[in-house]
Amino acid sequence: MKEIRWHGRGGQGAKTASQLLADINLQEGKFVQSFPEYGPERSGAPIRAYNRVSDEKIRVHSGVDEPEVVAVVDPTLLQAANPTEGLSEDGVLLVNTPKSPDEVKDETGFTGEVLTIDATQIAEDAGSGYANVPMLGALVSVLGTDYEVAEAEVDKALSKKLPDEIVEMNLQAFKVGYETLS
Template identity: 65%
Template sequence: MAWGLSSLFPPAYNARLFRKEGDMKEIRWHGRGGQGAKTVSQILAQINLREGKHVQSFPEYGPERSGAPVRAYNRISDKEILIHSGVYHPDISVVIDESLLESENPTEGLNPEGTLLVNTKRSPEEIKKLTGYSGEIICLDADKIAKEAGTGFPNVPMLGAVVAVLGSDPKLAEGELKGTLAKRLSPEIVEKNLAAFRAGYEAAKGARENAPA
């Protein structure tokens, strides 16, 4: 016999479990093992918690091996978050590794009025043609940003891009990122990551400001 959640919880509880509040933002991260998708989803939660928001951050569990596709998720809201299910209809989909555009379907369930953020050299028009997504598409070369900053990891520039899309306070976000990284990295590496964060933030902000009306 197949069991569903409706068999386990009463209808009133189901409504609380799955209903998405109007102000809530849901984010889905697509990366590969070793690229830090889980880490930046946790840092994003800390940033918004510091802003007084209610937050959730959780990974999708599976085989944890280097290079394997990995997903992580966030929920951010001004109100208490009562949903405790997976994220199926995100408002923002973040693609840390461009190769996942074709293998992982990062636009699946994505809000038609949401944002697809992609680490790529390609243009939004090219990504639209590839994915068929008609909402906002923001492209930034996070690999190049990370290389120029001296970190080599595109997750932090993509975190900066998400902060820009959400409209969070960049100085507060930078301070939270600095405090988190300083616990396990040298001051020199922390500063390189902060530079990558700022560049990712500015790239996404600029792309949005310069997008065709």
């Protein structure tokens, strides 16, 4: 079983990305959980969301304390939210930032694998504006998930809520996010 933690700010779509990831993992035949951490909810406040992915039925219902992968959707949370908490040196820290992995290592003191991607810029270039989707693309790449499966699921999920034009922008951002780390 793999455990993943998302850091974002309220309104940035970290929870949505977490749920999309669960949908994608299900398509791969995995068992999944996706849940946010609930407190007083305010737009802009730091939030955490979690994924569990497993080949077996997931029975555990406790919180995730020691994730293998941490995805930081908002670069300012590197200081504010202690994103390396519980992350072992074997783990992966994936950060939305224009900085290099070495710069993030210096900043966080984390000595394991650090991957960086300027998801905010990718989303801006694609016109979608939300960094959560290219971050999801990057994470799908990190997890080794089949791209076609993932893209189809993102398309399906976003199409339920968004007009075609916006879906297209997001799919472009998703693709660039995926390719950046492939």
